[in-house]
Amino acid sequence: MILEKSIEGSLLLQAHDLIVDVLEHGDAAVDATLGNGHDTLFLARCVGRAGKVFGFDVQQAAVGNAGKRLDDAGVDSCCYALFCESHADMALHITTKVKAVMFNLGYLPGGDKKIITQAHSTVAALSAAIESLSCGGILTVMCYPGHDGGADEADLVTNFVDELDEEDWRVTRYNRAEARASTPYLWTILNVSQKNGQPPSEG
Numbered sequence: 001m002i003l004e005k006s007i008e009g010s011l012l013l014q015a016h017d018l019i020v021d022v023l024e025h026g027d028a029a030v031d032a033t034l035g036n037g038h039d040t041l042f043l044a045r046c047v048g049r050a051g052k053v054f055g056f057d058v059q060q061a062a063v064g065n066a067g068k069r070l071d072d073a074g075v076d077s078c079c080y081a082l083f084c085e086s087h088a089d090m091a092l093h094i095t096t097k098v099k100a101v102m103f104n105l106g107y108l109p110g111g112d113k114k115i116i117t118q119a120h121s122t123v124a125a126l127s128a129a130i131e132s133l134s135c136g137g138i139l140t141v142m143c144y145p146g147h148d149g150g151a152d153e154a155d156l157v158t159n160f161v162d163e164l165d166e167e168d169w170r171v172t173r174y175n176r177a178e179a180r181a182s183t184p185y186l187w188t189i190l191n192v193s194q195k196n197g198q199p200p201s202e203g
């Protein structure tokens with residue numbers, strides 16, 4: 001069963017609020033779409049010096065922006081690994097279980113709006129992310145149906161989450177209040193499986 005919630009505030013802040021509750025110092029996390037590195041820095045702060053953030057983007061400019069943001073904030077370079085590669089290939093680089101994965105789909109703000117996430121590689125990356133998430137871990141996906149190709153991508157993401165086994169995955173869709181068809185929305189997917197350990201407490 002997919003829960004739907006309507007919120008007044010920022011969907012990105014909502015994603016951050018939920019991730020803060022899950023991540024602990026020493027955890028591993030993934031920013032699947034580096035962009036300008038805002039989410040990367042957020043994740044790096046959550047996991048601290050003992051943790052590790054893996055980041056992916058197909059644009060070298062985004063990898064550079066994110067690296068600079070981390071550097072400027074004083075994050076030690078051993079606490080992150082950034083790759084100029086598609087998130088669809090994340091499994092090649094992530095050999096450990098991770099506690100949070102963030103996707104912020106679409107194009108690089110301030111960059112080339114023609115370079116956008118693509119439906120099929122997004123779904124391949126979501127499959128890889130699901131495989132890597134530890135019990136109690138969280139995956140967040142910001143969808144933007146308003147730009148060219150965004151609605152088709154969002155539909156494929158919806159098909160993907162529809163097929164997740166509800167015994168193992170707690171799925172919530174956050175909408176903005178008074179949303180239209182083109183309004184962005186957020187998926188959160190929590191691993192509630194008991195296969196790898198204790199299930200998370202209800203809340």
Ligand SMILES: C[S@@+](CC[C@H](N)C(=O)[O-])C[C@H]1O[C@@H](n2cnc3c(N)ncnc32)[C@H](O)[C@@H]1O
Nearest residue numbers: 033034035036037038039057058086087108117
């Ligand atoms: C909305 S931006 C991300 C914003 C970012 N999270 C931030 O905090 O600034 C989306 C990013 O996805 C990247 N992207 C597009 N296709 C990708 C792919 N296959 N793998 C990884 N990143 C991709 C784009 O280059 C763009 O930088």
